[in-house]
Amino acid sequence: xxxxxxxxKDPKQDISAIQAAASVLRKGGLAAIPTETVYGLxxxxxxxxxxxxxxxxxxxxxDNPLIVHIAELDQLPSLARNIPQAAYDLADAFWPGPLxxxxxxxxxIPDIVSAGLDTVAIRFPSHPVASAVIRESGLPIAxxxxxxxxxxxxxxxxxxxxxxxxxxxxxxxGGDCSVGVESTVITLADNTPRLLRPGFVTLxxxxxxxxxxxxxxxxxxKLEDNTKASSPxxxxxxxxxxxxxxxxxxxTDAFVQFVNNLEEKDVWALAFGDEAAxxxxxxxxxxxxxxxxxxxxxxxxRELDDKGAKTVYARCPKKTGVGMAVYNRxxxxxxxxxxxx
Ligand code: AMP
Ligand code: MG
Numbered sequence: 001x002x003x004x005x006x007x008x009k010d011p012k013q014d015i016s017a018i019q020a021a022a023s024v025l026r027k028g029g030l031a032a033i034p035t036e037t038v039y040g041l042x043x044x045x046x047x048x049x050x051x052x053x054x055x056x057x058x059x060x061x062x063d064n065p066l067i068v069h070i071a072e073l074d075q076l077p078s079l080a081r082n083i084p085q086a087a088y089d090l091a092d093a094f095w096p097g098p099l100x101x102x103x104x105x106x107x108x109i110p111d112i113v114s115a116g117l118d119t120v121a122i123r124f125p126s127h128p129v130a131s132a133v134i135r136e137s138g139l140p141i142a143x144x145x146x147x148x149x150x151x152x153x154x155x156x157x158x159x160x161x162x163x164x165x166x167x168x169x170x171x172x173x174g175g176d177c178s179v180g181v182e183s184t185v186i187t188l189a190d191n192t193p194r195l196l197r198p199g200f201v202t203l204x205x206x207x208x209x210x211x212x213x214x215x216x217x218x219x220x221x222k223l224e225d226n227t228k229a230s231s232p233x234x235x236x237x238x239x240x241x242x243x244x245x246x247x248x249x250x251x252t253d254a255f256v257q258f259v260n261n262l263e264e265k266d267v268w269a270l271a272f273g274d275e276a277a278x279x280x281x282x283x284x285x286x287x288x289x290x291x292x293x294x295x296x297x298x299x300x301x302r303e304l305d306d307k308g309a310k311t312v313y314a315r316c317p318k319k320t321g322v323g324m325a326v327y328n329r330x331x332x333x334x335x336x337x338x339x340x341x
Contacts, residue, residue, distance in 0.1 A: 003165050005157065007173045011132035017172060018129070022136035024169040025050075030057065032146040032160040034174030035130040037098045037183050037199065038153040038298065039160050040069070040143030041168065042133070045079075048110040051142050055112070057167045060149045064232045065115035066142040067100050067183070070124050071134035079140055080120055081106050086210055087188050093209045096126035098179050098200040102187035102231075113142050115232060119189045129174040145182060146171075150240060152298040152333070155180050159302060180295035181325045185231060186213065195219060196231035198324040200294060219328055220319065222336040241301040243268070243309040245334035249316040250341025258341055259313050268304055270314035282307075286315075290322035297326060301333055 006017035021031040021042075028050040031042045041058060043050040045068045055062060068079055073091055077083060080103035087101055105120035114120050125131060134141050145153035146160045154160045157173030164171065184199030186206060194214040195203055206213045216230050223229055248255050252275045259269045260280045269283035272293070276285060284303055286296040304312055314334065317326040331338065 001166055001169065003161075003168055004170045005161065005173060006170060008129050009175075011128050018132045018136050021133045021170050021172055022138075025133070025137045025139060025141065028053075029170075030054065030168040031133070032154075032157075032164055032168055032171040033130055033133050033143070034127055034157070034172060034177060035069075035125045035143075036127040036177060037125070037179045037181065038155050038177055039146040039157065040130065040141075041146040041164070042069070042141045042143040044137070045069075045113055045140040045142035046108060046110065048112045051110060051112045054142065054144060057164065058144065058147070058149045060144065061232075062112075063115050064144075065117055065121060066113050066144050067121040067123050067185075068109070068113065069130065069134055069141045069143050070122060071131045073124065075140060076122060079106055079109060079122055080104060084188055086193060089209050090186070090188075090206070091124070094201050094205070095124040096131065097124070098126075098183040099123065100183045100185045100197075102185065102189050102196070104189055119187070121185065123183055127174065127177075129172060133172070152241060152301040153182060155295070155298050159299070176295075178295065180298060181329055184325070187230065194230070198328050200291075200322055200325065202321050203324060204321060219324070220331075222331075240333050240335065241305045241309075241312070243304050243312045245270075245301075245312045245314055245330070245337065247314050247316050247330060247334045247338045248341055249338055254341035255313075255315055262313070264311055266308065266310035268307065268309040268312045270300060270304070270312050272315050275315075286326075290317060290326055293317055293326045294322050297329060297333075 008014040008017045082104045100123040109120045148163045155177040179200045184201040185197035256278045271283045273285045273288045284300045286293045317323045319327045
């Protein structure tokens, strides 16, 4: 299949690209589109055959359900049922934006989308290209990240081309994603709201709207083998580059000293920035603030592969605010290899 790459700066001006992607989706095809979190691999959420292509192209495990994306709050009751007031309160505060809510599903949601669960994940993205494509298609859109399963999520169109060229009808290049990590996922399907995946909408922000929010154990810790994951995606090794990543948990000085004393070959450091001038090994920077770290992390992991890094020693992000999202991704990229300094 030939993949068409279309550049969209402003969806109001580049309407033909939006129409092209929407038309692919209406015909049961696949389109990679920018969102504010990461690029998404989109298909008609109500068409099981189209959704099956997403699983096939990504090589995604069939038990890992997809997020359904909407462009109007009015679409919500047609996709989810028993919607609590909490969902509308969260929508008020954070939609459109990088928050996904898990709710009991309506029958129109195919089993392949929910991976057989009786719940569905819904998000209303804020990216102008994503919302223009969804609105133009007139459909709810299932879209996981537009990477091959296991590799770091793409935060620019070049990485989508690398993973998906020849496998999807269209890729829309809408520039770099502003958030850089996938959406926050909260379940409202149980008695207590529970954070399943941290993201740019923080635990602190969720608590300010809902009062109490539980944090699923899998957010910060490795699930024991054989435990059932509330969010199936959390059990997989994820976001991992080919290099072995080791997370170093400690202060700046200890990090610099540890890295500088390493004698291994092809070692790289993944640093924040404040320590860079003192490192005697090659390094890439993800930034000093959690927001910068979120924006840069996945692209840097891919760059480390481009550079042929064999082993990467990474600074450990803080676990609060947006830092919790960065920490959650990097512990999976490192397959939970964390070394205390
Ligand atoms: P991705 O689309 O690749 O960002 O992954 C979607 C994430 O949402 C995965 O971690 C899924 O396990 C999670 N998810 C999607 N639907 C559900 C659901 N119904 N219940 C719990 N987690 C879900
Ligand atoms: Mg993904």
